[in-house]
Amino acid sequence: MPGNSQRKGAVRKKGKTTPAGSGGRVRRALEGKGPTPRAEDRPYHKAYRSRGADEAAKTTGQRSGGRKSTGSRSGAPSSAGSDWVIGRNPVLEVLLAGLPVRRAYVADGVERDDRLRDILKFAAEHNVPLLQATRAELDRLTGGGVHQGVALQLPPFEYADNEDVLANALDSDTPGLVVACDSITDPRNLGAIVRSAAAFGAHGVIIPERRSAQMTAAAWKTSAGAAARVPVAQVTNLNRTLKGYANAGFTVVGLAGEAETDIAGFPGIDGPVLVVVGSEGEGLARLVRENCDVLVHIPIGSGVESLNASVAAAIALYEISRARA
Numbered sequence: 009m010p011g012n013s014q015r016k017g018a019v020r021k022k023g024k025t026t027p028a029g030s031g032g033r034v035r036r037a038l039e040g041k042g043p044t045p046r047a048e049d050r051p052y053h054k055a056y057r058s059r060g061a062d063e064a065a066k067t068t069g070q071r072s073g074g075r076k077s078t079g080s081r082s083g084a085p086s087s088a089g090s091d092w093v094i095g096r097n098p099v100l101e102v103l104l105a106g107l108p109v110r111r112a113y114v115a116d117g118v119e120r121d122d123r124l125r126d127i128l129k130f131a132a133e134h135n136v137p138l139l140q141a142t143r144a145e146l147d148r149l150t151g152g153g154v155h156q157g158v159a160l161q162l163p164p165f166e167y168a169d170n171e172d173v174l175a176n177a178l179d180s181d182t183p184g185l186v187v188a189c190d191s192i193t194d195p196r197n198l199g200a201i202v203r204s205a206a207a208f209g210a211h212g213v214i215i216p217e218r219r220s221a222q223m224t225a226a227a228w229k230t231s232a233g234a235a236a237r238v239p240v241a242q243v244t245n246l247n248r249t250l251k252g253y254a255n256a257g258f259t260v261v262g263l264a265g266e267a268e269t270d271i272a273g274f275p276g277i278d279g280p281v282l283v284v285v286g287s288e289g290e291g292l293a294r295l296v297r298e299n300c301d302v303l304v305h306i307p308i309g310s311g312v313e314s315l316n317a318s319v320a321a322a323i324a325l326y327e328i329s330r331a332r333a
Contacts, residue, residue, distance in 0.1 A: 091161070091162045091164075091224050091225045092149070092150055092153075092159060092160065092161055092162070092225070093159065093160040093161075093162065093225045094150050094153045094154065094155035094156070094158070094159045094160075095154060095155060095156050095158070096121070096123035096124055096127065096156045096157075096158055097123060098225075098229075099112075099127055099158050099159065099160050100123055100126055100127050100130070101229060102160055102162075102225065102228070102229055103127065103130050103131070103134075103136065103160075104130070105228070105229050105232055105233055106232075106233040106236070107162060107225070107228045107229065107233065108162065108163055108236075109136055109160050109161070109162065110160075110161045110162055110163040111139060111160070111161040112131065112136055112137065112138045112139065112158075112159070112160050112161075113138070113139050113140075113141045113145075113146055113149070113158065113159045113160075113161075114127075114128075114138050114139070114140060114141070114157060114158050115140075115141060115142065115143045115146050115155075115157035115158070116140055116141070116142055116143075118143075118156075118157030118158070119157070124157070124158065127158060143157070146159055149161075162225055162228065165222070165223035165224075165228070165235070165240075167223070167240055167241055167242040168212065168239030168240060168241045169241060170214060170241040170242075170243050170249060172239070172241075173186060173211060173212035173214070173239050173241045174186075174252070174253065174256060176211055176212070176239075177211035177212065177258075177280060178256065178257075178280065180211060182209065182332075183278065183279055183280055183281070183332065184211055184258060184279075184280030184281065184282075185208070185209060185210045185211055185280070185281055185283075185325070185328065185329075186210060186211055186212050186213070186214060186253070186258070186281075186282045186283070187201060187205050187210055187212075187213045187214070187282075187283050187284075187285065187321060187325070188213075188214040188215075188246065188249070188250065188282055188283070188284045188285070189201060189213065189214065189215045189216075189220060189221075189284075189285055189317075190216070190246060190284055190285065190286045190287065190292055190293055190296045191219055191220065191286060191287040191290060191293065192215070192220060192221055192285065192286075192287060192317055193219070193220065193221050193287065194221055194317075195221040195222070195223075195224045195226040195227035195230070196226055196227065196230045196318075197221065197230075197288075197316070197317050197318045198215065198220075198221040198222075198223070198227045198230075198318075199226065199227035199228065199229065199230025199231040199232075199235070200230050200231070200318035200319075200321075200322075201213060201285065201317070201318050201321045201322075202227070202231040202234050202235050202238055202240060203230065203231045203232055203234040204318065204321055204322035204325055205234070205238050205321075205325065206231075206234035206237050206238045207234075207322075207325075208322075208325035208326060208328070208329045209329065210238060210325065211238075211239075212238060212239045212240070212241055213238060213239070213240045213241070214240075214241050214242075214243055214246070214249060215240065215241070215242055215243075216242070216243055216244070216245075216246040217242050217243065217244050222242075223235060223240055246296065247295050247296060247299050250282065250284070250296065250299040250300070251299060253280075253282045254282075254299070254301065256280075257279070257280055258279075258280040258281060258282045259274075259275070259276030259277075259279060259280065259281050259282070259301050259302065260282045260284060260299060260300045260301045260302075261274060261276075261281055261282065261283050261284065261300065261301065261302055261303075261304055261324075262284040262286070262292050262296065262297055262300035262302070262303045262304070263283070263284065263285055263286065263292070263303075263304060263305070263306070263320050263321070263324055264286070264291060264292055264297070264303040264304070264305060265291070265305055265306075265308075265314050266305065267302075267303035267304050267305040268305070269302055269303065269304045269305070270304065270305065270307065271304045271305065271306050271323070271324050271327045271328075272327045272330075272331060273331075274302050274304050275302065276301070276302075277328060277331050277332070278331070278332060281328060283321065283324050283325065283328070284296060284300060285317055285320060285321045285324075286317070287317060288314060288315075288316055288317045291314075304324075306320055306323050306324065306327075
């Protein structure tokens, strides 16, 4: 009889029943999820892993009586802190370019190929100490980057004092020549400008602290070691610096494609000169233009809108040195 069946599910259970529905999923889906969590609070974010490594280092330091932990038998630091170069090709290029190396690491049991053999050979011939570390240690030090079992840590770049650059340029036997960079954000462009400054006898390069590339590993490598020979100064206010050079007797020359004056014949080329190079996209900022004594252009074909910033700087420095000779 109906209701007397012994088959499973035929008897209604006692208690309050709930009609079929979404179970609240639709309502919950329509609710806001709140503010986006910080990067260091998201487990899948690099900042989260870095924070975990820092906290682990602090804990280890407390356990060791308050001393900062060096990580392991290899002397590896607990966090990055300086600029890192990882991967076999980049590491070899940095070594060949003569960049200063703070620490160099090779993972235990890493598979050797021609690149790694060249790295080991160079290190042996030039007395570059290589520390052994586990892959886990290198993963932690490099933030999980693809290091291929080898990594270099470069020391923080030591910027020169702008007052010293100005004084050296004024005291030089040759007319002062300094390059200032306005909004050069590509470190490779910055490195190339530093290299050109060294090639044509400039007394220094000036970069602003904000909205500018810094002397990172990429800039070091592109400069081909010239950053060790030409002082690079970092200033808080580029416009104030331009005024200071103008008051000291420098002719402040800005590179601008629409200018009427040719780079080869601007007034004051025989005396102290400060060349200002703007970004490839935006060029010189408005206030920077106003603080230039003269704007000059490099003659190029009509089919090309502009030159790369580092190329323009090299041509300008060549024309200045040629005119003086």
